[in-house]
Amino acid sequence: xxxxxxxxxxxxxxxxxxxxxxxxxxxxxxxxxxxxxxxxxxxxxxxxxxxxxxxxxxxxxxxxxxxxxxxxxxxxxxxxxxxxxxxxxxxxxxxxxxxxxxxxxxxxxxxxxxxxxxxxxxxxxxxxxxxxxxxx
Amino acid sequence: xxxxxxxxxxxxxxxxxxxxxxxxxxxxxxxxxxxxxxxxxxxxxxxxxxxxxxxxxxxxxxxxxxxxxxxxxxxxxxxxxxxxxxxxxxxxxxxxxxxxxxxxxxxxxxxxxxxxxxxxxxxxxxxxxxxxxxxxxxxxxxxxxxxxxxxxxxxxxxxxxxxxxxxxxxxxxxxxxxxxxxxxxxxxxxxxxxxxxxxxxxxxxxxxxxxxxxxxxxxxxxxxxxxxxxxxxxxxxxxxxxxxxxxxxxxxxxxxxxxxxxxxxxxxxxxxxxxxxxxxxxxxxxxxxxxxxxxxxxxxxxxxxxxxxxxxxxxxxxxxxxxxxxxxxxxxxxxxxxxxxxxxxxxxxxxxxxxxxxxxxxxxxxxxxxxxxxxxxxxxxxxxxxxxxxxxxxxxxxxxxxxxxxxxxxxxxxxxxxxxxxxxxxxxxxxxxxxxxxxxxxxxxxxxxxxxxxxxxxxxxxxxxxxxxxxxxxxxxxxxxxxxxxxxxxxxxxxxxxxxxxxxxxxxxxxxxxxxxxxxxxxxxxxxxxxxxxxxxxxxx
Ligand code: SF4
Numbered sequence: 001x002x003x004x005x006x007x008x009x010x011x012x013x014x015x016x017x018x019x020x021x022x023x024x025x026x027x028x029x030x031x032x033x034x035x036x037x038x039x040x041x042x043x044x045x046x047x048x049x050x051x052x053x054x055x056x057x058x059x060x061x062x063x064x065x066x067x068x069x070x071x072x073x074x075x076x077x078x079x080x081x082x083x084x085x086x087x088x089x090x091x092x093x094x095x096x097x098x099x100x101x102x103x104x105x106x107x108x109x110x111x112x113x114x115x116x117x118x119x120x121x122x123x124x125x126x127x128x129x130x131x132x133x134x135x136x
Numbered sequence: 137x138x139x140x141x142x143x144x145x146x147x148x149x150x151x152x153x154x155x156x157x158x159x160x161x162x163x164x165x166x167x168x169x170x171x172x173x174x175x176x177x178x179x180x181x182x183x184x185x186x187x188x189x190x191x192x193x194x195x196x197x198x199x200x201x202x203x204x205x206x207x208x209x210x211x212x213x214x215x216x217x218x219x220x221x222x223x224x225x226x227x228x229x230x231x232x233x234x235x236x237x238x239x240x241x242x243x244x245x246x247x248x249x250x251x252x253x254x255x256x257x258x259x260x261x262x263x264x265x266x267x268x269x270x271x272x273x274x275x276x277x278x279x280x281x282x283x284x285x286x287x288x289x290x291x292x293x294x295x296x297x298x299x300x301x302x303x304x305x306x307x308x309x310x311x312x313x314x315x316x317x318x319x320x321x322x323x324x325x326x327x328x329x330x331x332x333x334x335x336x337x338x339x340x341x342x343x344x345x346x347x348x349x350x351x352x353x354x355x356x357x358x359x360x361x362x363x364x365x366x367x368x369x370x371x372x373x374x375x376x377x378x379x380x381x382x383x384x385x386x387x388x389x390x391x392x393x394x395x396x397x398x399x400x401x402x403x404x405x406x407x408x409x410x411x412x413x414x415x416x417x418x419x420x421x422x423x424x425x426x427x428x429x430x431x432x433x434x435x436x437x438x439x440x441x442x443x444x445x446x447x448x449x450x451x452x453x454x455x456x457x458x459x460x461x462x463x464x465x466x467x468x469x470x471x472x473x474x475x476x477x478x479x480x481x482x483x484x485x486x487x488x489x490x491x492x493x494x495x496x497x498x499x500x501x502x503x504x505x506x507x508x509x510x511x512x513x514x515x516x517x518x519x520x521x522x523x524x525x526x527x528x529x530x531x532x533x534x535x536x537x538x539x540x541x542x543x544x545x546x547x548x549x550x551x552x553x554x555x556x557x558x559x560x561x562x563x564x565x566x567x568x569x570x571x572x573x574x575x576x577x578x579x580x581x582x583x584x585x586x587x588x589x590x591x592x593x594x595x596x597x598x599x600x601x602x603x604x605x606x607x608x609x610x611x612x613x614x615x616x617x618x619x620x621x622x623x624x625x626x627x628x629x630x631x632x633x634x635x636x637x638x639x640x641x642x643x644x645x646x647x648x649x650x651x652x653x654x655x656x657x658x659x660x661x662x663x664x665x666x667x668x669x670x671x672x673x674x675x676x677x
Contacts, residue, residue, distance in 0.1 A: 007326040007459035008196060008437075009439070009440070009457045010446050010455065011328065014173055014327070014437045015327065015330060015449035016176060017328065017449070017454060017673050019454070020562065021646075027461070028460060030457055030637075033509060037302055037515075039452075039514055039515050040450075040452075041175070044175070045669050046174035046175070053440075055438070056438055056460075058422075059423055060423070061262070061421055061435070061464075061466070062421060062423055062433065062436075063463055063465055063466060064435060064437050064464060065432070065434055066430075066433040066591060067433075068431045071432060072326070073293065078465065078467070081473075082475050082476060082479060083479065084431075084477030085390070085415075085477075085479050086476050088388060088431070089415065089417075089476070089480065090480050092388040098367060098387065099367075100385055100386060100387040101387070101390070102223075102372065102377035102378075102386045102390075104392060104396065105336075105338035105393075105394075106333065106394050107329050107333045108327060108393045109329065109333070109393050110329070110332070110470075110489065111335065111444060111445045111453065111496070112470060112493060113444065113470050114303070114336040114337075115336040115337070115344060115496050116328070116469075116470050116486075117253070117392055117469070117473055118343075118344070119362065120482075121478065122343075122358075122362075122364055122366055122482040122661070123364045123477070124476070124477045124481065127371060128340050128341070128557075129340060129368070129377060130183070130370065130371060131372070131374040131377065132330070132334075132338045132339075132561075132622040134253065
């Protein structure tokens, strides 16, 4: 891969869905630019689209799984985080049925992720308690 | 969007965003479009440049209202009587589209009877908008050849949100302004992929593609596809869950990329629920207020670090492409879900998001022709897209409504759940601003966006500010029956006397501590747009 290139993608900040290019340099997203021919953006972005890269590289990004130990969230391994979560959700499901579990999907995640999450809720967790922020 | 689904059979924008610039009349209701949907506002203003008429229904003098030809500054919560009055004018002046009503709709007589019983003068009085202005708006809308109505959270976040939306649909059908290009009813979606999350069945009562959980045939189809028996009873909504479910029935939650601790009404109840859970896991890109309460937090990849698709307001399904690898140990949410599912005894194996989309296409008719290789070409596809050869659908309801005939649903005025009184004399409205996005989890991390605007401001009319002796920018206390917060006073005549306005982007001034959780009965939408408050000056001690 060359060390500077552009990737065409879709803006995540509102329902307009502008097409934009992310500028990638040395493995980091360092800027954005509207797509000229995209039917919504038509060579134009709003201020949120122009600054979209700033949240991607933010130092506050979470980078390791966390688990609560002695009251505080502490870094842990993926294995432990996943095992513990599955064990806890499984226990609630088996003890109280799926109706005791709630799942929230996200209007910020992709279609495919939302599809998988509701499938996960309805199959593995046996619950229809799945919703997202559409009403908010 | 329960309202549109019952009248038209589908709850999405009927037009494409670009069609808006060809409309002759644009009616905007309860949408602060310039701030919440910049590209849509741009089309509106382009239309105005070409001679279109812009009618704005909004209690505040928003930027768009300033550019409008008619601004109907109604009292908050009186949308239904205002629209009913407009419809009555259409009837009285022979501007109803009789042919359209005859051929394409049902239940018209119920609407006509309701409208004929209306006292026009009294109704106008209720809304606070002068009758001649209402008449003018109705005439403009009724006489146009191409007219669109755009609405947003301002309309749906009321006690009577569902009825509001149905009333908008009534107006469009009465005037025959639907089913054509550049003409229709367009709900603008708040967040980028709300449309997609709904389409994918992230809803307690719907399987993907709006296939009702109640319906045995639909359930059977998915049971065959997924190989397990599915629960029959519809689930709980977000607000029901975060308020603990019936008798605290919710014991554990898994939350992916949402921050209900900031976006939910009556926050203290949400916090109580989340703290009281046996188990909470959150997957997000930042340590949000919600994640802080969890037992397990998963570091998720953001949109630039994974691939898949989003669906915008105009039903356009388009690709999101990975630009960089996730930082540190972050993983895509899809991986996290698959790992958990496998551990819980239901293995899901997909090599790529494209493979997931193949399954979606198989089980969801409106996405039937959505395959990643097709989405990669051109600029995605607009649903419904029934099969591989279908070109997608720029505007809905051509020739017939999704549900067959359009159904008129007459609605009467429901007063807001909480009105100002002596103790809480002001009406509080909430909304969003241009530089930030929803709860600000992402946008507030942006240095430049934060520089533009980094403080919650309470908009208050000069008269009310004077009565309290407030200065511009002074920190004030805002109190409702449920709680209090402090924020800066922004004195402006954008809001009428008796009204204050603020946004919900800021964690240090969580406005939802104050708001009312009276529910809209139809779509279970929290009533955050109006509640009664008072403003207190903070005395120097
Ligand atoms: S660039 Fe602005 S208008 Fe376009 S999708 Fe992003 S937030 Fe919306």
